[in-house]
Amino acid sequence: MIAIRERSNQNEAGRRFKKWASLFSGKLFVKIVAYADESGTHDKTGVQKGSRVMHIGGIAAIREDWIPFCSKWQKVLNKYGAPYFHFREWTSASAVARKIRKPTSDFRKNPYRGWKSNRLNEFLIELAKIAGSGNHINFGSRNSTKVFNEVKLAGYYPHISYPFQLGIEDFFSNFMETLELQKAPWKRLPISFFFDQSDDAEWRHAVTDAFYIYKSKYPQFSEITFADKKNPLHLPLQAADMFAYRARQIDEKIIDNDYTRQWAELDNALLKSMLDFFAYRNQDEVRKYLAWRLNR
Numbered sequence: 001m002i003a004i005r006e007r008s009n010q011n012e013a014g015r016r017f018k019k020w021a022s023l024f025s026g027k028l029f030v031k032i033v034a035y036a037d038e039s040g041t042h043d044k045t046g047v048q049k050g051s052r053v054m055h056i057g058g059i060a061a062i063r064e065d066w067i068p069f070c071s072k073w074q075k076v077l078n079k080y081g082a083p084y085f086h087f088r089e090w091t092s093a094s095a096v097a098r099k100i101r102k103p104t105s106d107f108r109k110n111p112y113r114g115w116k117s118n119r120l121n122e123f124l125i126e127l128a129k130i131a132g133s134g135n136h137i138n139f140g141s142r143n144s145t146k147v148f149n150e151v152k153l154a155g156y157y158p159h160i161s162y163p164f165q166l167g168i169e170d171f172f173s174n175f176m177e178t179l180e181l182q183k184a185p186w187k188r189l190p191i192s193f194f195f196d197q198s199d200d201a202e203w204r205h206a207v208t209d210a211f212y213i214y215k216s217k218y219p220q221f222s223e224i225t226f227a228d229k230k231n232p233l234h235l236p237l238q239a240a241d242m243f244a245y246r247a248r249q250i251d252e253k254i255i256d257n258d259y260t261r262q263w264a265e266l267d268n269a270l271l272k273s274m275l276d277f278f279a280y281r282n283q284d285e286v287r288k289y290l291a292w293r294l295n296r
Helices: 002-021 063-080 087-097 117-132 145-153 165-182 184-188 201-217 232-255 264-270 272-279 283-294
Strands: 028-035 053-062 136-144 191-196 221-227
Touching: 002 063, 002 232, 028 063, 028 232, 053 063, 053 165, 053 232, 063 117, 063 232, 087 117, 087 232, 117 232, 117 264, 117 272, 136 165, 136 232, 136 272, 165 184, 165 201, 191 232, 201 221, 221 232, 232 264, 264 272
Parallel strands: 028 191, 191 221
Antiparallel strands: 028 053, 053 136
């Protein structure tokens, strides 16, 4: 009886998404989460720990492909008794479980409190395999907040006051370039963008303004919405959260030239579609593309 109820719950996740998705005009649904550090864009100067790099990461897939994804994702959540996936909270629970950090005063709200390290890792890898499989693309942009402020003090970017503006604009540009490279037929589809919700009005305005600037260039940009990734309707945002958070971690390690702590099992699962794409490309072409991206 329990198994039947769980299957029903999983299928309902897909049906619920399908019904909600029908309200939007786009055929290509783009799920985006941004991270500057574990707690968000908390320091616009980029001086405080963890705020040097702002990373926007997303996953794009055809609307119909998100329906089975929701069912699979919900199945794993049910299996582990988790209400949702949030990488920052997972990281906190993992640190406590490994006894490298004491629980904070609000740790009692953490949905993974009390989980053993093995359980946390298995949960993450199972979800990463779902996030990394299927017909989709990963993409993103990064912005060095610390460097931006240093350059601005030197007299550059006089017309830009918001430190994340360049990263936001670069994100929309990168998205279309990635689409052209990896999924060219998709570039003609109406596109709906779904950003993780934020209480920061300046951030929302900057994202919305950039969207409409690029909409004038790309008429297939249909709409932009801010949504709560913890809401069961928005399970795909939880996968975007995983990708964006992991990308920020990798960025930080590259900046620090630290390659001592790697997690190949996670990255191979989460980045599977990207790795598969590049594995079948001409290696000289890949090197040129990556060099161009890193030196922009």
